[in-house]
Amino acid sequence: MYEYDAFDDAFVRARVAQFRNQVERRLSGALTEEEFRPLRLMNGLYLQLHAYMLRVAIPYGTLTGRQMRQLAHIADQWDRGYGHFTTRQNIQFNWPKLKDVPDMLEALADVGMHAIQTSGNCVRNVTADHFAGAAADEIEDPRPWAELLRQWSTDHPEFQFLPRKFKIAITGSPRDRAVTRAHDIGLRMLNEDGAAGFEVSIGGGLGRTPMVGKVLRPFLPVADLLPYVEAILSTYNLLGRRDNKYKARIKIAVHEHGIEEIRRLVEARFSELRPLFGGGDQVRLAEIRTHFAPPVFESRSDDGFEAARRSDPVFRAWTDTNLSPHRQPGHAIVTVSLKAHGAVPGDVTSAQMRLLAGLAERYSHDDLRISHEQNVILPHVHKADLPALHAALLGAGLGTANVGLISDIIACPGMDYCALATARSIPVAQAIAQRFDALKLEHEIGPLKLKISGCINACGHHHVGHIGILGLDRAGVENYQITLGGDGTERTVLGERAGPGFSAEELLPALERLIAAYLEHREGPEETFLMAFRRLGAAPFKAALYPREARNAA
């Protein structure tokens, strides 16, 4: 795990002092609200519907038990005893007071954490595969690169006032669990003839103009990463539109100028910048890598695991859905669902945080991950420990066996918290999860990604949900549009709109018809919803959603 050195520590502490001073200057009037706004945003402080919101970075989604405990402490001390994990590996506290925020930042600095650049028009928290360092299919752990990018982007003098926010995601596996094609820059690690490199794509993003990222450089030698990313940012800073907030992201620049022109500009910039990097970055990288050395795994019998699976159907159901293959024999990656049926997706109480911290220290080499799907991961658990771990989780309401199923919903905060939202999303997610739980159908339905956004800004990633739900406001009435066939993996497909939206009351019955149609048409349980959709196309699903129209046409 990366631990701050003296340089990092001095930096975040100075930054806290600087922000404390900025808050004082705002209160004294030396800074206007307009001037203060970007400063608080680049320190993670938003103004939301009811209060300020502090967004804390969980770099590349990795936490130690100690850090998780500190988040619990912050939640108890300055908030309402809980936090909310977002879809970009951050945790949000929804009720801080402005005067307390510097103290909260200081508490974060105490455990090597920060809220720097978690909002504002700058390079945001770099996200990574949440199975990094554990996944069986990994080429290389991407987190040292993510940490290198974090250091490079932090307080970069050129890029604190970009046209718009800028998001980078990185994965070290050919299977893309970081949705890299939906980022301003997506980095996918490749191996060509024994040499490691990145496939660099740019201009992906969801939001009101969803676009799949385009490949800018099919293979970038890994050592060229920083100058190349700097060249992209430098090009974007001058080229990105500043006249219209909704057209300011790099995806619009790519769309308007074409990927060829952007490539020409970036490569020209890169050739100027490359010589300025004298190898210091690679020295830093080597040093960072030592922090991410794999843990020393035990080799012992996992007989207890199989026995428990045979004797305990609840445990077996949980292992069927919540485990992923680990590269180390005898081990598993455990995903702890934060989506108990009826719970708020991504919300976790301070008691749960402390429990998870303890379990990580005991069973997972003191390693916790936060996924963009708003779950917590214990990446290195020996299979023999799984029954005990499962029992502990069950006792805290964290034993839900639904990872990857219809109730493992991604949802944005929606109109209950967010000033931009046009519809509720959390209550909708709760209703759906409870309904399919009551029907006892979700294990029968199998893998299905359902994602809900409460407005066209698409924080719930509905475009890449196998089923996506977009809540809109139609003349003062909430209206929910359904998209079908989206996919956030390395194939990245944006879902297509099924048809007219549904009222809040009509939505659940419509989803039930949709799922019934899938169960009726699939070739067998091994054909997932997405596979069936790809084989059959949208027609049978639309017919189920809109039976009246289908009858009229017939």
Place this chain on the structure above:
Amino acid sequence: MRHDPGGARIAELNARYRHHAGIRVLEHALTDPLVGRIALVSSFGAESVVLLHMLSVIDRSVPVLFVDTQMLFPETLAYQSEVAAALGLMDLRTIRARPEALAARDSEGLLHRQDPDACCALRKAEPLERALAGFDGWITGRKRFQAQTRAGIEFFESDGPRIKVNPLAHWAAQDVQDYMINNRLPKHPLVARGYLSIGCAPCTSPVTAGEDARAGRWRGREKQECGIHFINGKPVRGPVPQQEEAEEKKVNVIVTEAGFAPDNHAGGFVPLEEWRGQGALDLPADCDPASLLGRLDGPGVIRIVFGSFTDGRGFTVARRLRMMGYAGQLRASGPLIADQFPMALRSGFNEVEISPAQAERQPWAQWRASLDRPAAYQERLRASCEAQ
């Protein structure tokens, strides 16, 4: 035709129309040469249809200005279309804030919460001020009964260089209702839901029985008027010009690592398009630095102008000029704030030029304090292997 909207003329108009009905006042306002070119400004709110109907009966070609703050209820937008079509209004002009102004001052659409006055200025008062530029007067639907602040309004009022006409000034609430019923005019859909005075969605709430009709506007705040009409009892619209003129006469302040100093640069700066290759050069932030390749020995001093402090292009332009080999003086000019001083210096600037007002609000101590910072990550990452 421009008029002196002086007190005598206003008084004469008020005297002339004292005993006239609202529609007569409107009719005369549209034709009286003392008034000049005139437009009707309407919010298409709860009571607006009355005045719009009167106008449509008299002359449907009179310009109607509708300020779309882009924060309005969808019901208002729908109602606006419905009423304009029903009355056959022929010159409806929808007024909006400039996208670049919105991007610079309220990119998140949340300004109304921190500073509702600034939001009204940005989205309503300033766009309207621009739209009224070609008119000698404007017609409003303000009525005395609506609020304390409106208890003294007259048919005709002076409003800066223009005349403001309030044909319904003396109407009572019941008059409005009667007129709407008698003429079968469509009601704003939100009225049925308890909104008796309708502004922007974030700052308007329904009122309960017994409350003042405008009680739902900016509820919980002291604010009562949107800024088109009155602030502190005085007509104020758009930016206050006198202050800015005074500032321009003062000398700007140059900030360097050594402190504040007056701007001693003599001879001015030449804009890029007029620049002959020698002497001080003014560059806009949206220029392409590559266009100066091979000509960088000429200027001696280059000034890069930041349009706003949130527009960070100038930092990249400066860094590129340095990378292209420019070794002369590099000045950042514009509304930069003290917190950006380290960014400016690290991007290659030597100095920042700020207004005297900015220097007063953010004195040297704040610029100096911004330099108290640890070493930057970027320098460490760009260092050579040997330096580590």
